Amino acid sequence: MTAMIDIADAQKTFTMHLQGGIELPVVRGVTFHVNPGECVVLSGPSGAGKSSILKMIFGNYRCDSGRIGIRHRGAVVDLAIAEPRQVLNVRRSTIGYVSQFLRAVPRVATIDVVAEPLIVNGMSRADAQARAGELLHRLNIPERLWQLPPATFSGGEQQRVNIARGFISDLPILLLDEPTASLDAANRAVVVELVAEKKRQDVAMVAIVHDDEIRHLIADRIVDVTGFAAAA
Amino acid sequence: MADQNWVENDEPLLVARSLSKSFGRINACRDVSFSLYPGEVLAIVGESGSGKSTLLQMLSGQLAPSAGHVSYRMRDGVTRDLATLGEAERRFLFRTDWGFVHQDPAQGLRMAVSAGANVGERLMAVGWNHYGRIRETASDWLTRVEIDVARIDDAPRTYSGGMRQRLQIARNLVTEPRLVFMDEPTGGLDVSVQARLLDLLRSLVAELNLAVVIVTHDLAVARLLSHRVMVMKGGRVIETGLTDQVLDDPREPYTQLLVSSILPP
Numbered sequence: 001m002t003a004m005i006d007i008a009d010a011q012k013t014f015t016m017h018l019q020g021g022i023e024l025p026v027v028r029g030v031t032f033h034v035n036p037g038e039c040v041v042l043s044g045p046s047g048a049g050k051s052s053i054l055k056m057i058f059g060n061y062r063c064d065s066g067r068i069g070i071r072h073r074g075a076v077v078d079l080a081i082a083e084p085r086q087v088l089n090v091r092r093s094t095i096g097y098v099s100q101f102l103r104a105v106p107r108v109a110t111i112d113v114v115a116e117p118l119i120v121n122g123m124s125r126a127d128a129q130a131r132a133g134e135l136l137h138r139l140n141i142p143e144r145l146w147q148l149p150p151a152t153f154s155g156g157e158q159q160r161v162n163i164a165r166g167f168i169s170d171l172p173i174l175l176l177d178e179p180t181a182s183l184d185a186a187n188r189a190v191v192v193e194l195v196a197e198k199k200r201q202d203v204a205m206v207a208i209v210h211d212d213e214i215r216h217l218i219a220d221r222i223v224d225v226t227g228f229a230a231a232a
Numbered sequence: 233m234a235d236q237n238w239v240e241n242d243e244p245l246l247v248a249r250s251l252s253k254s255f256g257r258i259n260a261c262r263d264v265s266f267s268l269y270p271g272e273v274l275a276i277v278g279e280s281g282s283g284k285s286t287l288l289q290m291l292s293g294q295l296a297p298s299a300g301h302v303s304y305r306m307r308d309g310v311t312r313d314l315a316t317l318g319e320a321e322r323r324f325l326f327r328t329d330w331g332f333v334h335q336d337p338a339q340g341l342r343m344a345v346s347a348g349a350n351v352g353e354r355l356m357a358v359g360w361n362h363y364g365r366i367r368e369t370a371s372d373w374l375t376r377v378e379i380d381v382a383r384i385d386d387a388p389r390t391y392s393g394g395m396r397q398r399l400q401i402a403r404n405l406v407t408e409p410r411l412v413f414m415d416e417p418t419g420g421l422d423v424s425v426q427a428r429l430l431d432l433l434r435s436l437v438a439e440l441n442l443a444v445v446i447v448t449h450d451l452a453v454a455r456l457l458s459h460r461v462m463v464m465k466g467g468r469v470i471e472t473g474l475t476d477q478v479l480d481d482p483r484e485p486y487t488q489l490l491v492s493s494i495l496p497p
Contacts, residue, residue, distance in 0.1 A: 016488070017488050017489075018492060059474065059477065060476050060477060060480055060481070061480065062477060084459065084477075087474055087477075088474070106428075106431055107427070107428065108431070
């Protein structure tokens with residue numbers, strides 16, 4: 001089987017120039033792969049570098065060395081050395097990212113926030129909105145809120161909008177940064193269902209989940225991040 | 233942000249090669265090179281005096297570089313060095329395929345003539361002569377930038393700051409340019425007016441697949457609108473990359489200072 005994500009010996013250090021150039025090692029020797037239809041959960045205590053690894057896979061944090069191989073439209077792109085234009089292309093058609101917090105654009109209606117990834121990839125607005133509506137329904141966001149911008153929603157509602165936006169597209173890779181953190185039991189169950197559906201569609205996923213029960217339900221494999229801790 | 237219609241293997245629209253500009257002994261801009269592709273938004277950030285406005289003037293052919301070249305792929309597909317264009321060709325480019333949004337709308341508008349005429353003028357400059365069609369297109373554009381069509385016969389000097397800026401945008405976009413230069417387009421506006429303008433710009437840029445070079449000192453504007461960012465200091469580009477990469481994982485001391493100076497929302 002060909003891995004969707006293949007990371008080899010990736011390393012990341014922050015240099016804090018405003019603090020006298022302190023070097024803050026984050027991770028080193030990060031090596032693992034993710035196959036299609038598989039959900040790999042990163043484990044380790046807070047500060048071990050789980051989110052940093054996720055951001056490196058998304059091209060949001062730069063790597064100092066190593067390789068972040070991503071299968072993109074049949075070829076492998078190394079995000080550690082990719083040009084900005086390549087990274088944007090990979091994000092548009094290959095990697096989706098569900099962050100912990102919604103970065104909402106003022107004035108854009110919830111239904112459009114959710115539908116946007118499909119519209120960007122060429123779906124008609126009406127079809128995209130229909131799909132967005134189904135997902136918002138499943139995630140228990142009442143229809144009367146759909147035309148409002150999510151900026152004023154509660155934390156849990158915003159996270160569900162964010163999840164809907166992340167799960168709506170048919171991208172072959174999904175990165176999930178604590179997707180269930182502020183959700184109640186009913187909505188956590190919906191997220192577990194959504195992850196299972198993505199597996200059946202052969203989507204490769206990397207997740208950070210603190211809840212043991214959820215981790216048990218979605219993880220096919222666990223990668224312990226403490227092994228990648230960079231000794232200062 | 234959205235980047236629809238983005239083709240993977242297209243050719244650059246605008247290319248800057250080793251651009252430098254000195255004013256006497258002052259080097260305002262040193263050795264700047266980059267390529268801009270159709271539909272791509274590039275933000276140039278840095279404090280006053282960093283050389284970002286000088287760079288914008290050179291890129292838009294308003295200032296001759298001391299060294300280096302700017303080339304542009306014209307609508308006929310031929311890439312031309314701006315320095316070899318005649319004055320008439322350059323002006324034509326500015327009236328058709330390029331836009332320039334100034335920080336101060338009074339610089340980009342004619343304040344004493346009607347809003348409709350401000351928009352229609354660009355169309356007449358490219359040969360439109362049917363009054364009804366010009367007025368209809370101008371009305372469409374006023375609607376797109378959220379200006380009440382009932383105000384079409386009023387002069388922009390009777391408009392608020394935010395409306396003037398939106399009118400300037402309509403005037404620039406009516407000829408369907410492929411490249412728009414923006415110099416601090418949200419500077420000098422109230423925060424709430426800024427948010428509305430940014431949101432409007434963001435959707436227009438995506439809808440029209442515009443390439444944009446935007447100069448701003450506001451990193452929030454860069455984050456919301458741009459794909460790529462170049463950080464300038466002392467006339468040099470000190471850091472460049474994907475916008476979220478540079479803002480979330482800044483490498484250079486000066487970029488770290490800029491990013492850490494943003495007040496949390």
